[in-house]
Amino acid sequence: MKMSYRAAAGLLAFVLLASLLAPLLAPYDPNQINMAQRLAPLSSVHWLGTDTLGRDVLSRILYGGRVSIVLALAVTLATMLVGLLLGTISGYAGGWIDEAIQIVVSIFQGLPGLALMLAIAGTLGPGVKSLFVALLFTSWADFSRVVRGEVMKIREESYVEGTRALGAGHVYIIGRHMLPNLLGPLIVLFTIRIGRVILSIASLSFLGLGLQPPAADWGVMVNDARPYFRSYPHLMIAPGLCIAAVSLCINWLGDGLRDKLDTRTEKEHSLL
Amino acid sequence: MLEIIELHKRYRSNWLTGRGHQAVEPATFHIAEGESLGLVGESGSGKSTLARLLLKLISADGGRILYKGTDISGYSLKQMRPLRRELQIMFQHPHSALNPRRTLLDSLLEPVLLHRIMNKAAAREKALALLDVVGIRAELLPRYPHQISGGQIQRIVIARALMLEPKFLVLDEPTSMLDVSVQAQVTQLLQRIRKEFGLTYLFISHDLELVRHMCDRIGVMKEGRIVELDESERIMERPQHPYTKQLVNAFQAFKQ
Known part of the structure; x- marks a missing residue:
């Protein structure tokens, strides 16, 4: 693997570890309000300063990573499973099964994402659960489209027909021949998607549909800091930088993994 | 060994209007044990489709397939499984x-x-x-x-x-994507193996010379129909159907 991939993996591991160990590492309680210390600048007492309510920004970032990353991972995994299942069935079966699934997919792709999310949040009430459902509803369709396309491409390869000629069943063909060849594109999709989901969580929290303000979350923190950006930019820069860095690292890592998993590009990359 | 009766297939491009095209017209022929049967014809003439039909890799619209005297056209995937060992492509x-x-x-x-x-x-x-x-x-x-x-x-x-x-091998243009020198080697290998293992071949190609060399009998396909099927020498010496004549003439002219 190239150096940049290692650096990305290292940084990501660092952020994940720091988030997981937040209770041990955080110098303060992330929700501890201290009006005497509000909007403190960076100092040895508060490394990243404090926000409008005097809460320690570093502690909030450490705790906030847990919510953002864990939720994004869960949402993306769920999206991928649904998309993979329906996309594979659709692409492999073809015929009327494919057409029926594609009608549903088109409906979901045609629905305006934000309006659907508002409706879901309105019915379920804002919170982690409605965030999860809303993100799943609005993104599985794209995922299944890509999977379907890949499956249709692989289905036409001689080795798939050859395996059928050997007498293999559908489950065997999908499991042994299709999924391993889908892995590369899936990982790329996963990384693109997870970066976007982290941003979506942030923007939904801004609309009051996701995580509620007292919770420490990067998206919530960016939005909280918005009115004070001119005078106290560090309040927005710190969580904003975390969001950007994590999405970027995941994308880089995805590129690296894809190259590593693709047996065909192995040679070219060892030359780099 | 293998007998095909009125096997046919139509591809529908539109299931509402029923428009489509007849990939394989009802075909009837047999392949004897140990024989090598060639199928020639231009691209899209239905050679490959016919081969896949008789291996039941795609389902036929009608007709029967007899393998060693047993009708296998109605066999399910599971019933086909033991037969898959004997029929390869x-x-x-x-x-x-x-x-x-x-x-x-x-x-x-x-x-x-x-x-x-x-x-x-x-x-x-x-x-x-x-x-x-x-x-x-x-x-x-x-x-x-x-x-x-x-x-x-x-x-x-x-x-x-x-x-x-296996007992029966379908060879779907096995050498057409290879360099000429490699083509000859693979062709020789296929002939040697046929003798050594007592195989029956269905050899698909658009190379008349190669098929004549490899096969006992040749079937000529055009637009989904087998227009002529006869012993290799007779096809080459005395073609009957106008399309076969055209093919053989083109081939002779190319040779000179």
């Missing part, structure tokens, strides 16, 4: 013939492991013996398909088919 494109993510060894062992005929050690031994037959060095086995040449892949594919000890 080899494809045109070497670069997509093997799963790119599996080593050559894995691909070679797959057929026998899938059918649970023998354990891995025995399968390995058999694979090595067959590699010797097709002229591939065992050092290539840990490699991936993209790391070896097209000719080598086709040899591996032949060995892979032989792992199941």
